[in-house]
Amino acid sequence: MGHDARSTDARPQTRRAVFISSPDLWRVGFGGKHPLKPERLARTVALLTAYGALDAPNVEVVTPRMASNEELALFHTPEYVDAVRRLSTGDDRIPAHRYGFGPGDNPVFRGMYESAGLKAGGGIQAAERLLAGECEVAFNFSGGLHHAAPARASGFCIFNDVAIAIAYLVAQGQRVVYVDIDAHHGDGVQNAFYESDQVLTISLHQDGRTLFPGTGFVEETGRGKGAGFSVNIPLRPNTDDATYLWAFEALVPPLIQRFAPDILVTQLGVDTHYQDPLTTMALTTEGHEALFRVFSSLATMPWLACGGGGYNLDVVPRSWALAFAVMSGQTLPDALPQAYRDAYGGEWLHDHRSPHLDAATKARARWQAEEVVAAVRSAMGL
Numbered sequence: 076m077g078h079d080a081r082s083t084d085a086r087p088q089t090r091r092a093v094f095i096s097s098p099d100l101w102r103v104g105f106g107g108k109h110p111l112k113p114e115r116l117a118r119t120v121a122l123l124t125a126y127g128a129l130d131a132p133n134v135e136v137v138t139p140r141m142a143s144n145e146e147l148a149l150f151h152t153p154e155y156v157d158a159v160r161r162l163s164t165g166d167d168r169i170p171a172h173r174y175g176f177g178p179g180d181n182p183v184f185r186g187m188y189e190s191a192g193l194k195a196g197g198g199i200q201a202a203e204r205l206l207a208g209e210c211e212v213a214f215n216f217s218g219g220l221h222h223a224a225p226a227r228a229s230g231f232c233i234f235n236d237v238a239i240a241i242a243y244l245v246a247q248g249q250r251v252v253y254v255d256i257d258a259h260h261g262d263g264v265q266n267a268f269y270e271s272d273q274v275l276t277i278s279l280h281q282d283g284r285t286l287f288p289g290t291g292f293v294e295e296t297g298r299g300k301g302a303g304f305s306v307n308i309p310l311r312p313n314t315d316d317a318t319y320l321w322a323f324e325a326l327v328p329p330l331i332q333r334f335a336p337d338i339l340v341t342q343l344g345v346d347t348h349y350q351d352p353l354t355t356m357a358l359t360t361e362g363h364e365a366l367f368r369v370f371s372s373l374a375t376m377p378w379l380a381c382g383g384g385g386y387n388l389d390v391v392p393r394s395w396a397l398a399f400a401v402m403s404g405q406t407l408p409d410a411l412p413q414a415y416r417d418a419y420g421g422e423w424l425h426d427h428r429s430p431h432l433d434a435a436t437k438a439r440a441r442w443q444a445e446e447v448v449a450a451v452r453s454a455m456g457l
């Protein structure tokens with residue numbers, strides 16, 4: 076035939092990629108000085124648009140729809156869903172505090188039911204598209220709200236789009252591996268599947284002794300049928316790219332390969348960045364991109380990616396643009412597009428600086444990572 080297979084292999088992989096987006100996702104938010112600013116989402120789309128990354132022939136932008144009551148009930152109690160809906164309209168007869176709402180992390184705001192419901196609906200749509208074989212990767216970048224509990228808002232999260240999407244996938248007979256790289260422990264998702272052997276949850280995060288929600292220790296490995304299907308990799312504050320990637324590579328690929336999932340679900344919170352205002356991890360955009368590339372190489376099965384945390388407005392759009400570039404097989408120039416620079420500033424897509432860490436700090440982080448990797452290997456029989 077004269078066809079050279081090697082030249083085919085050398086081409087960058089272009090998978091069909093769905094990006095779930097609509098301005099309705101960022102019209103409202105917690106407001107005031109709350110760190111989960113809707114502008115994180117608007118800027119991410121502005122950057123991808125300025126690069127032309129959403130116009131690529133293998134990319135489809137899908138408008139999210141509201142999750143139905145039945146879909147929300149895959150994880151949440153009907154009583155909670157009804158309370159969110161009524162609080163969202165300004166109904167002050169509902170005891171907000173009973174459902175985790177109030178001043179601080181989770182203030183009530185008008186339109187929160189629609190805002191959270193769209194993010195959850197987007198997760199279901201991403202799962203539907205992947206299961207139908209209409210795409211190989213899907214990014215529900217406004218989701219990743221991994222702290223919400225069945226009857227309670229928690230840690231800026233109202234509806235747990237991740238737990239809902241995974242429950243939907245499990246109901247379709249899928250074996251799901253969930254990997255959470257947010258700086259905070261993915262407690263809501265872990266708890267949802269703590270007694271299930273159909274979902275392997277893996278969370279890497281800043282040590283719970285130093286950060287909300289205060290859980291995610293190596294000893295939390297699942298219960299009953301789910302024993303051995305929850306993995307936690309707590310890392311010391313100031314863990315940098317090299318140590319984080321070392322721990323990730325030591326555990327995540329072998330755990331995924333052994334579990335042999337039908338689908339990969341990832342929570343791509345980027346609050347591990349060294350300039351994030353809420354955490355004290357020390358990753359850079361290079362570290363984030365390296366993690367996205369490992370996921371990409373592991374994703375020989377469908378890949379549903381969700382967003383998550385990330386509170387530095389100059390970092391989040393760049394890291395998530397890198398994520399979608401990796402997912403959709405695009406290479407973005409390092410110079411930020413002029414239109415984006417004019418609107419939001421900045422110069423480069425990647426960090427051109429790195430955190431200043433002394434040798435002792437790096438060594439302490441590495442030492443804890445080595446201990447944790449050894450403990451997880453032992454607990455999981457790796």
Ligand SMILES: [Zn+2]
Binds near residue numbers: 344385
């Ligand atoms: Zn987080």
